Amino acid sequence: MNTRNTFKIVALSVVLLLASCGLNEIDNYEGPNASIYGAIYDAETKELIQQDIVRGAQIEYVEHGYANPQTQYMVIKNDGTYQNKLMFANTYTIRAVRGNFVPSASQEIKVSGNTTHNFEVIPYVRIKNPNISQQGNKIIATFDLDKTVDNSLQRIGLFAHSEINVGEPLHKVSAQQTINGPVDEGNTYHLEIDLTQHSTNLMKGKSYYFRIGALMNASEAKFNYAPALRITIQ
Known part of the structure; x- marks a missing residue:
């Protein structure tokens, strides 16, 4: 076997080893370990505020602890309730937006285990x-x-x-x-x-x-x- 072929084999082995290590690191990340659920309520009547699930109101949330966190979204169900079972235990900034209610301020909440968080807003x-x-x-x-x-x-x-x-x-x-x-x-x-x-x-x-x-x-x-x-x- 000539020197050039030997070098190619060694280089390929190194690449495969590094790729294997990278995959192992990804596989070792923990998956979602918390959930959140709740509803959008009329602050005065305490009734659920009915929604559209197509082009309707959304709940936006940002997970703390990252330099450039992405804003994520949850869909609100037809009856005004929502649920997300794929959350990570952490602190979040959360807000119900673009809905059929007067805009309200963002809130900071801690999500751990099964967390309930309701929004009280004023419908238009x-x-x-x-x-x-x-x-x-x-x-x-x-x-x-x-x-x-x-x-x-x-x-x-x-x-x-x-x-x-x-x-x-x-x-x-x-x-x-x-x-x-x-x-x-x-x-x-x-x-x-x-x-x-x-x-x-x-x-x-x-x-x-x-x-x-x-x-x-x-x-x-x-x-x-x-x-x-x-x-x-x-």
């Missing part, structure tokens, strides 16, 4: 006395609105889908009305879906979820909702 608008029912060939929705901010009311909507996650970003059929004016707290709002016009998407004998929403004119605001209601089309 509350949907009161929601009622959805089939009346003849129409789905009729009535509701009142309780504003919490002075912003104008941009739009209201009744959304229908086969999934419970129904909302403005996820619907087969909707009835929406542009308002662009003040919330009238003395008014009962009315929306309807004509089933005869949507017989291919809302078929007789099948069940669908219907959800009332209202969108305020605020930066990055999302729809505020009442809980989805399941109705079997007659």
Whole structure:
């Protein structure tokens, strides 16, 4: 064996040894050892604040102890709850952002084991006395609105889908009305879906979820909702 071939073999052995050591180091890192769960609550009524899981509010969090930490995100479920089982025990800066509520300050929390952390915020608008029912060939929705901010009311909507996650970003059929004016707290709002016009998407004998929403004119605001209601089309 000549000198050149011997050098190649030695060099390859060194590379493989270093790679093996590197892999062993990576494999020895500990995995996630904590979890966090909680919900987004109305600070005044203590009710869960319904959300969209598609393009909806998020929880952003930054883990302490790193020179250039990355901001990470958690999705909030349809009912306003959230959970992340892949956390590391540590201190975090955490905040609920880009939602259907007045922005709030960041908080520092310690996550260890199974940690519960709830957010109390003020929704932009509350949907009161929601009622959805089939009346003849129409789905009729009535509701009142309780504003919490002075912003104008941009739009209201009744959304229908086969999934419970129904909302403005996820619907087969909707009835929406542009308002662009003040919330009238003395008014009962009315929306309807004509089933005869949507017989291919809302078929007789099948069940669908219907959800009332209202969108305020605020930066990055999302729809505020009442809980989805399941109705079997007659």
